[in-house]
Amino acid sequence: MSENGTELLHEVAQSEYKYGFVTDIESDKAPAGLSEDTIRFISAKKNEPSWLLEWRLRAYRHFVSLMEDGDGLPEWAHLNIPPIDFQAISYYSAPKQKPELESLDEVDPELIDTFNKLGIPLAEQERLVGIAVDVVMDSVSVTTTFNKELEKNGIIFCSFSEAVQNHPELIQKYLGSVVPHTDNFFAALNSAVFSDGSFCYIPKGVKCPVELSTYFRINEAGTGQFERTLIVADEDSYVSYLEGCTAPQRDENQLHAAVVEIVAHDDAEVKYSTIQNWYPGNSEGVGGIYNFVTKRGICQGDRSKISWTQLETGSSITWKYPSCILKGDDSVGEFYSVAFTKGMQQADTGTKMIHIGKNTSSTIISKGISAGKSQNSYRGLVKVNRGAENARNFSQCDSMLLGDRCGAHTFPYLEISNPTAKVEHEATTSKIGEDQIFYCLQRGISEQDAIKLIVNGFAKEILAMLPMEFAVEARNLLAIELEGSVG
């Protein structure tokens, strides 16, 4: 790399998180600390049925036993996780809905500028900065039409707490059926203390006509640090679900441990897309969010399909493996991921594809881009059980390094117990080429634009999988992330 090029890459790598902003929400907080009493407090606050309290308590006891066995944090991950003091966290806080601002004129113009660069619609900008929604006519009417549309189709899309009150039979049937509280340390913690999240049910034969996005649930309270999402797609249904947004997300809570469960019955298809842009900390990595998420879907029914698509650019530590259990015959699992790390960020992400049914197939395409002193790991398991006749998997893991102080790692695991399985794995690591940059420069393209072009080209195949408007924002986000200068 030319001297200039190297400098630019370092600059890119250190460019501060451009969107850090904090809104001060008056909250109704539980005192810090974790005990059975905390769990009872949460459950009572939310007016939960007793079976759910019991469920939480079982998870809590399991969590305690894991804590006693050590600190319970994953040792295998390629991460350097500082010790977390679980007693110092406050596990319940109900944000009040009192808006702080009247209009966008009161907002830092730099932030608005970022929103515009990202291409975030005006109404959404207003929501993000906490402007009262009832003054935002646009957004209200969109939401109303949206809700009518869902109702007409019998689709349930609401907060987790509402679902517990209004659809307890569905919650009781499916909660923990994909990610049991015993699954891992963070799943146990989440199951014990989860505050809220989303629930979605698509009835038999219904193709959800709109993309379900948490954008539209604007009247709900903030999701909190232990979010729980449950999506159930009944026979022959379809839904595309969007989580997160390109907009900057800062949070007073450093630890985020969400759980997402998806169930797809016969012939159902669920497409789950995520853009994750949590605050990654300053250039030393101080103050960033730890994002430890357990996401898993089960293709319960024959010919069902679950696909995960994600763009990960944020948080200081990411630990995340959206997975598919391919139980139904002829079921299909997909995982498409772009993870961009810079500064001191660490990401250990990937997927698990568990083939159980006959003629199941899975596709994994993972693109890691590392800059600065960041560490970016892909970790993926393809497991083919004894009875899984004719399982197919194709995995492709590509890494791109920007500069020479970052790291890219690939950890593919294969456990094949059926000889008819066909599994292919391809992996490449490339350094953004001096030759490639020179070629662009020679055509009059600036070095920064050249880096953007090349990185976007590298990630293109995945970004194209995102729903249209998300894809545009995603490209802009990547470009902004790559920008060298602040402001």
Add this chain to the structure above:
Amino acid sequence: MLTIKNLHASIEEDGTEILKGLDLTVNAGEVHAIMGPNGSGKSTLASVLAGREDYEVTEGSIDFDGEDLLEMETDERAREGLFLAFQYPVELPGVSMSNFLKQAVNSVREHRGEEPLSAGDFLKLMKEKAALVHLDPSLKTRSVNEGFSGGEKKRNEIFQLAMLDPKLAILDETDSGLDIDALRIVADGVNDLRGEDRAFVVITHYQRLLDYIVPDFVHVLVDGKIVMSGGKELALELEEKGYDWIKADTGQAV
């Protein structure tokens, strides 16, 4: 347009000198051919002109249209109208030709104080220029040079040349790897682009290309210096006799 005086350049990494006092003057409207044995420094000259940072200029000067070329960054040189058709074009996976060229064309236009091209005009321009070198229209929708055949890559370089409309175009062995038909197509394309305001420096090993692109001058580069210059007949003589007689004549070591 281009005046190179006593140019000395060495490899940045280990200081080995490759260009050892090279002089060359190119005027607008002219076509200069540079020939010379393998490893004599032809591509190095092209790279130094384009501004590759692997080389350090230790002595001499380069004037480009009244400005000190050595003071300009690589991308600035390109925007000022210096174009290099690469001996080995680079692949940019996932970067579409149209995206790439739109950025390139618009940065050149911006530099010239022109408005960016509208999507429609841009497509029209692409179509027109691709036809010049008979570039398969589907190649324009593909990633830059990715999976292009050797000949397609070379044609793509001339296509880009046509798109960017430079003052000075340096063609580094654009003929190698082309079949007879493609050679003619590329040469026709280049001839089409010849004009009063544009100059060409054509690096080649073969007289064949110069049958089509008839040069005004032929220079022989040996061991980092131009040791002989002449008209188009010089190329024929080289074809016949090789380089040894020049090396002997000019006292260059073989």
